[in-house]
Amino acid sequence: KAGVTQTPRYLIKTRGQQVTLSCSPISGHRSVSWYQQTPGQGLQFLFEYFSETQRNKGNFPGRFSGRQFSNSRSEMNVSTLELGDSALYLCASSGDSRYEQYFGPGTRLTVT
């Protein structure tokens, strides 16, 4: 089975811009979660989607949003980028009724 894929792998944006990141889960997985990883804060949960519905949300501002499509692919959007948004953004998927999450390679976002 192919793993979780994320695009793009690297991104450089300017403060104030917006960005959209994409994630394709493992085939058959309907739960997709997004995390932000920074050296200072570690891995922090952003949100989880299941069957096109947001099921859980972490403690991030409303500039961070996401959605999921009928094929379980997910996107996350960050609007009005700030320098502090520079991070590795990770997507993970889980199979139905399973709690194990499998991560994609991540998107490295740099905001200048």
Added chain:
Amino acid sequence: QKEVEQNSGPLSVPEGAIASLNCTYSDRGSQSFFWYRQYSGKSPELIMFIYSNGDKEDGRFTAQLNKASQYVSLLIRDSQPSDSATYLCAVNIGGSQGNLIFGKGTKLSVKP
């Protein structure tokens, strides 16, 4: 505030020794526990998960869970230089699959 605590390390062990990594969590409602390995510049890789009190063994890895003490550990037997990485402890506090709380990780160095 639900927290997962790990010693940041670095933990240095000689090749062939047992590496012992520890993690404590604050939420007594936590149900599922995970260990991820993350090499520098890579995304986290799931190596062990445990749901019940006691030990779970998989090859050179053993996960130990003590819910009464709110403590989970990972033992790596016959440590190899290729085990050198950051090990992340993660906890699912219940409810949906997708919301993991991560510790900040323990950096393990295995010396040849």
